[in-house]
Amino acid sequence: MTSTALSGMMIVAAGLFAIGLFGVLARRGILFQLVALEVALSGPALGFVAAGAYHADPQGQGMFILVLTLAAAEVAVGLALFLRIRRVAGSDDSDAINRLKG
Amino acid sequence: MASMLPLVPVPALLGFLILAFVPVTLSRAAIMMIGVVAGGLPALLLAPVVASCVGGGCDAPTIVPILSIDAGAVVAQIAMSLDPLSVVAGITVAVVGSLVLLYSSAYMAAEPVADLRRYFAQMNLFLAGMLAVVLAADVLLLFLGWEIIGLCSFMLIAYYCKLPKAIAAGQKALVTTRVADAFLLGGLMLLFLAAGTTRFDGMLAAVPQIDAWPLAAIAGLIALGALGKSAQIPFHTWLPSAMAGPTPVSALLHSATMVAAGVILLVRLAPLFAATPQIAAGIVTLGIATAALGALAAVIQRDVKKMLAFSTMSQIGFMVLALGVGAPAVALAHFAIHAAFKSLLFLSAGVLSHAAGGSTAIAALRGSRNRQPLAFWSFAIGAASLAGLPLVTAGWYSKEAVLAAVLTSGAWGAPLWVLAALAAVLTATYAFRAVLVASSETSDVVAPPWGGLATLLPLFTLAFVAVAGGFAVDALIGFAGGAPHELPVLATLLGAAAPILGAALAWQAVRDPQAFEQFATRLRHLRAFRVDAIYYLVLVRNFRRITKVLGAAEAGETEDPRRVRQPAGLTSINDSVGLVSDDPLGQTVGRAERAPDDRDDDAALVRFVGGDPVGRLLTRFARFFVRDFVARFNPDRIDQAWMRFAGALGAVWAEARRIQTGRLRDHSLGIALGCAGLLLFAWGTSWR
Numbered sequence: 079m080t081s082t083a084l085s086g087m088m089i090v091a092a093g094l095f096a097i098g099l100f101g102v103l104a105r106r107g108i109l110f111q112l113v114a115l116e117v118a119l120s121g122p123a124l125g126f127v128a129a130g131a132y133h134a135d136p137q138g139q140g141m142f143i144l145v146l147t148l149a150a151a152e153v154a155v156g157l158a159l160f161l162r163i164r165r166v167a168g169s170d171d172s173d174a175i176n177r178l179k180g
Numbered sequence: 181m182a183s184m185l186p187l188v189p190v191p192a193l194l195g196f197l198i199l200a201f202v203p204v205t206l207s208r209a210a211i212m213m214i215g216v217v218a219g220g221l222p223a224l225l226l227a228p229v230v231a232s233c234v235g236g237g238c239d240a241p242t243i244v245p246i247l248s249i250d251a252g253a254v255v256a257q258i259a260m261s262l263d264p265l266s267v268v269a270g271i272t273v274a275v276v277g278s279l280v281l282l283y284s285s286a287y288m289a290a291e292p293v294a295d296l297r298r299y300f301a302q303m304n305l306f307l308a309g310m311l312a313v314v315l316a317a318d319v320l321l322l323f324l325g326w327e328i329i330g331l332c333s334f335m336l337i338a339y340y341c342k343l344p345k346a347i348a349a350g351q352k353a354l355v356t357t358r359v360a361d362a363f364l365l366g367g368l369m370l371l372f373l374a375a376g377t378t379r380f381d382g383m384l385a386a387v388p389q390i391d392a393w394p395l396a397a398i399a400g401l402i403a404l405g406a407l408g409k410s411a412q413i414p415f416h417t418w419l420p421s422a423m424a425g426p427t428p429v430s431a432l433l434h435s436a437t438m439v440a441a442g443v444i445l446l447v448r449l450a451p452l453f454a455a456t457p458q459i460a461a462g463i464v465t466l467g468i469a470t471a472a473l474g475a476l477a478a479v480i481q482r483d484v485k486k487m488l489a490f491s492t493m494s495q496i497g498f499m500v501l502a503l504g505v506g507a508p509a510v511a512l513a514h515f516a517i518h519a520a521f522k523s524l525l526f527l528s529a530g531v532l533s534h535a536a537g538g539s540t541a542i543a544a545l546r547g548s549r550n551r552q553p554l555a556f557w558s559f560a561i562g563a564a565s566l567a568g569l570p571l572v573t574a575g576w577y578s579k580e581a582v583l584a585a586v587l588t589s590g591a592w593g594a595p596l597w598v599l600a601a602l603a604a605v606l607t608a609t610y611a612f613r614a615v616l617v618a619s620s621e622t623s624d625v626v627a628p629p630w631g632g633l634a635t636l637l638p639l640f641t642l643a644f645v646a647v648a649g650g651f652a653v654d655a656l657i658g659f660a661g662g663a664p665h666e667l668p669v670l671a672t673l674l675g676a677a678a679p680i681l682g683a684a685l686a687w688q689a690v691r692d693p694q695a696f697e698q699f700a701t702r703l704r705h706l707r708a709f710r711v712d713a714i715y716y717l718v719l720v721r722n723f724r725r726i727t728k729v730l731g732a733a734e735a736g737e738t739e740d741p742r743r744v745r746q747p748a749g750l751t752s753i754n755d756s757v758g759l760v761s762d763d764p765l766g767q768t769v770g771r772a773e774r775a776p777d778d779r780d781d782d783a784a785l786v787r788f789v790g791g792d793p794v795g796r797l798l799t800r801f802a803r804f805f806v807r808d809f810v811a812r813f814n815p816d817r818i819d820q821a822w823m824r825f826a827g828a829l830g831a832v833w834a835e836a837r838r839i840q841t842g843r844l845r846d847h848s849l850g851i852a853l854g855c856a857g858l859l860l861f862a863w864g865t866s867w868r
Contacts, residue, residue, distance in 0.1 A: 179842030
């Protein structure tokens with residue numbers, strides 16, 4: 079893999095992350111935010127894989143598996159929280175859940 | 181063993197520091213425990229050192245350096261010395277001090293003013309200071325200890341600090357000894373300049389090289405300083421009024437500390453006086469005058485503590501006499517023996533006066549033999565030793581040694597011996613008069629028995645030394661480097677007859693009290709006993725006049741200073757410390773104790789330091805400093821800016837609180853912004 083290809087990959091990865099971040103910031107539904115978070119996580123994951131391939135180093139793929147596991151755990155916990163929050167707050171609007179405000 | 185020497189005063193000093201400065205409330209038992217243990221440890225620490233020294237470790241004097249200050253041309257060294265003098269004086273001070281502190285734990289508990297923490301703290305500091313004096317190998321440590329005991333004597337004499345008389349007595353002791361200290365400091369500085377060292381051994385080695393007149397000036401100044409501390413004529417007036425303190429304080433002050441410090445210094449510097457015969461002659465004169473006048477004054481006292489005070493003066497006079505005639509070892513031996521029997525006398529007199537309802541008048545001791553037999557016999561043993569009862573008491577041996585040294589001292593030996601023997605007769609008279617009064621039975625005062633182990637143990641120990649110590653006198657003199665003086669048999673017999681004659685006079689005085697009272701009254705009017713009044717007329721009154729004039733010109737103060745109000749309930753304390761009201765000294769001191777008028781409002785100044793312009797200098801400087809420097813920066817701009825900032829900070833935080841919306845999206849925006857910031861930072865730092 080050439081360094082140009084790496085740069086391209088990195089730009090794609092940054093774009094994925096930016097899309098995900100935008101989703102988290104822009105959507106109010108918790109479920110959509112969770113989905114956007116998944117997209118955001120895939121950005122760095124792609125970055126790790128690309129960098130690993132560029133340096134011919136398996137650590138990048140290792141990190142990808144770690145991110146994958148993290149994403150799976152996050153989805154599991156996040157969905158459980160989502161169900162619980164919806165039952166308590168009666169809404170899936172994340173802005174409505176602001177009882178911790180200062 | 182010598183390396184243990186610097187540790188000796190440490191427990192007493194630690195005891196002082198704990199009691200004085202540790203901000204924890206201590207129970208009475210804890211205070212006594214700390215005070216007694218800290219007072220007793222120096223003796224235990226010193227014991228092995230003494231044992232090794234007696235076993236031959238002192239054949240060559242050992243110097244233990246503690247601290248050296250390299251000041252260019254000279255090296256000032258703080259060091260302790262292990263030699264016969266420091267060992268004998270040190271063990272005497274440590275043992276008597278520990279016994280007095282043990283006794284205090286019982287005595288002070290029964291006192292009306294029982295501020296035990298202050299008392300034990302000051303007693304421990306007193307002991308530490310005196311140990312520093314006797315163990316010092318250099319003038320720095322000696323002078324440090326010297327000033328500590330001076331300060332402690334002031335604080336302890338003024339222990340009953342609600343009593344104007346006690347404070348005035350403390351003040352008198354401090355001022356009088358300070359005057360003497362000024363002489364001493366001058367002498368020591370001149371000696372330092374001449375010898376170029378602060379160590380005694382170097383100073384004494386340099387003595388032969390100093391010219392006659394400077395040497396005489398040095399010796400004279402040092403002698404004046406030492407005599408002032410030892411309450412010799414003409415500095416003696418503070419000692420009788422020092423009786424305003426508690427009895428154990430008197431016991432310590434009179435036997436092992438304070439007044440003994442002068443003798444120790446004279447012994448330490450004995451070669452200096454041996455090299456200056458004219459100064460030695462002056463010392464002899466003052467010593468014999470004090471011995472005789474002190475004994476005479478003791479005979480006519482009505483108060484047992486005052487009597488013992490004059491007795492101390494007189495006995496210290498004997499020591500000074502021995503020093504003057506060139507027998508420092510004899511003076512040291514008499515110091516050790518005197519410390520034992522004089523503290524015994526004071527401590528047992530304290531028990532007797534407690535049993536007599538708190539009065540220290542000699543007349544109030546009547547019936548003591550039945551009320552407090554143990555204390556009475558202790559007192560009798562102490563008195564016998566003081567009087568020098570032949571063969572059976574330690575006092576006889578040490579007094580005989582002094583008399584022998586005087587008689588064999590040269591052309592003036594015989595007349596001096598006669599005077600000293602007469603003083604010995606008077607000594608026996610006053611000592612036995614108190615005993616005879618105490619053993620007569622007329623009193624029906626019933627007092628509760630007073631005394632426990634803490635009282636009786638010191639009494640028994642000291643009584644034992646006061647009797648059995650006599651067999652150690654010759655060894656002590658030899659150990660300290662002196663030779664026993666051989667006396668003609670006639671002189672010995674006459675010396676032995678002196679206490680008997682004194683006892684007979686005492687018997688006569690007690691049997692016919694009216695005649696004695698007439699004699700005493702006539703004697704009390706003698707001019708020789710009016711030194712206090714002369715001091716008042718010549719020094720105190722004129723000084724006060726000058727300061728009043730200067731003070732009035734300065735503060736616009738015209739009113740006559742007002743008398744201090746006497747606190748209520750004073751009379752009972754007054755009785756218990758044995759201040760007799762018909763005493764002309766007390767009246768002088770009473771006049772001395774006046775406070776400035778606090779209506780005048782140049783204000784805090786006059787109220788705090790009075791009309792004394794010299795004493796006011798520091799306060800004036802402080803006021804000038806505040807007015808011209810501190811006030812200049814007041815209001816302080818920097819401080820104001822800080823305070824404004826601090827005030828604004830609250831509003832800032834109140835505003836910043838609104839950032840916390842609790843919304844998930846705001847939170848993630850924060851995360852995103854933070855990430856962006858970090859990325860920018862990383863990009864900025866890695867960019868080439």
